[in-house]
Amino acid sequence: MSLSRIWILLVLLNLSACGQHDRETLVLTGSSTLGPLMSDIAADFEAANPGVRVDVQTGGSSRGIADVRRGTADLGMISRELRSDESDLSAHVVARDGISLIVHADNPVSALGNEQVAQLFRGEISNWGELIDHDVPVTIVHKGQGRATLDVFLAYFGLNDRDVRAHLIVGENQQAIRSVAGNRGAIGYVSIGAALHEQELGTSIRIVSIEGIAPDADAVARGIYPLTRNLNLVSQGIPGDLASEFLRFARSGQGDVRVREHFFVPAAEEPAVEENEG
């Protein structure tokens, strides 16, 4: 009796699983910087295209690259430029973003120079007291390998990953923000979009200027903030029909609204696809 009930349940489950296959599904994986933005755009896209499902998963830009190559994702979310050994993929810019240094809200430091940042991350400055009136040991919150934010950060400050004296290695932006917000001596770096969003929510972090320039969407848009990068969706070769439609949608006025909501800068009006085929 109960056994037959279980069978019926299994059959029903199977049927409902089959039902989902009838809908068109688009899979996006990669950067945790792009994840929240793409989830919102995906929801708009689903609303505008009934019967289409968009699945957004994060795990770092390198995951996006790997998934697109393996064919497990239609589009990869990459928060940096493609490298020379990734020329088999095509990049499509959807927004611009900067990387901002963040400290705990109790830390009075509001601006740092490039050299000071490098010294902090190399462990040459081990107490905030050496820089400012804040006698707390420095805690370096660093990103794990495979994260685009890490690559952009290291390249700008001329650091080698081996020289960084990290106390805490994190994955996603959210984890970095939580870790800094919970430690009075911490310094970390995250996407400006994520940092401004969290600050607005009242999270106890302070956004630090680099070389006297405050990180905000305006500075990124005008090109004066030094630590910026393009946020790309990448595809293998020419994207499929659904993926192309999603790309068009993401870079339309409707997508730009979401881009601004997330404190990013919309990609240039020029809709030309940056082909990068090798």
Added chain:
Amino acid sequence: MKDKALGVITGTAALIASLLLLLIMAELLWASWPALSALTMGEWLLSGHWAPADGHFGLGAMLAASLVTSLLALAIAGPAGVLLAAWLHLCAPAWVARPLRALQGVMAGIPSVVYGFWALITLVPLVNHWAPPGAVMMTAVLILALMILPLSVLVTDAALAQVPPRAMQAARAMALSRWGTFRHVMWPFVRGSVASGIVLQFGRALGETMAVLMVAGNVIRWPNSLTEPVRTITANIALEMGYASGLHAQVLFLSGLLLLVMVVVGMLVVRLGLRS
């Protein structure tokens, strides 16, 4: 007829379960084989130098971190769980014992990411006061101990409930103290269950990923201090599997295989220890 059907169904289920374990082992071995043949044992097992981008694949430090954090958590939660279960049975009044048991069941069911998040916003700042940066090995041990404590209590509690009433009556007749009853009457009955429970907890602690990833700091180093960060094997897989390819991915599979082997060895040790 029904008995026969039941026998077939349960037998098939058991066969599938054991086949799955073998298949997982075979798959892991197959996926990590290229790494095993490309690297020497000294390179992947004994070395603690992990820098995949530069071709260094030493799992040693992370393996040690996994073992040490799990064993320390077990050392806290194991005895504490047994004592708590004994207290529930022998000392606590029913109106306290019942809700407490239910609470342990709930605690055992909370997803680990919730434990991790709680630890990140509460435990880490607390530990940070005297062991900055707070996300250190001790924090990971504490949260693991908290996560496996309910398992320890529930397993012991279930075993204690199986102690024959005759034995308990005899203990009462001899006017044994509560401690005497537990030590000499109940403990011999539950020893075996507690030991297999410990293996279960060890497996859970060793395999725990999210909570540890959030609070252990994840810096790769040998686990020689409670107040320094460590990265466990599972945290490393979670951090790097997403983008790893080639030898890097194969070594990650190898680290998964190592975890499985450790749990199986732990189980065998307990089984053999119980028999002798």
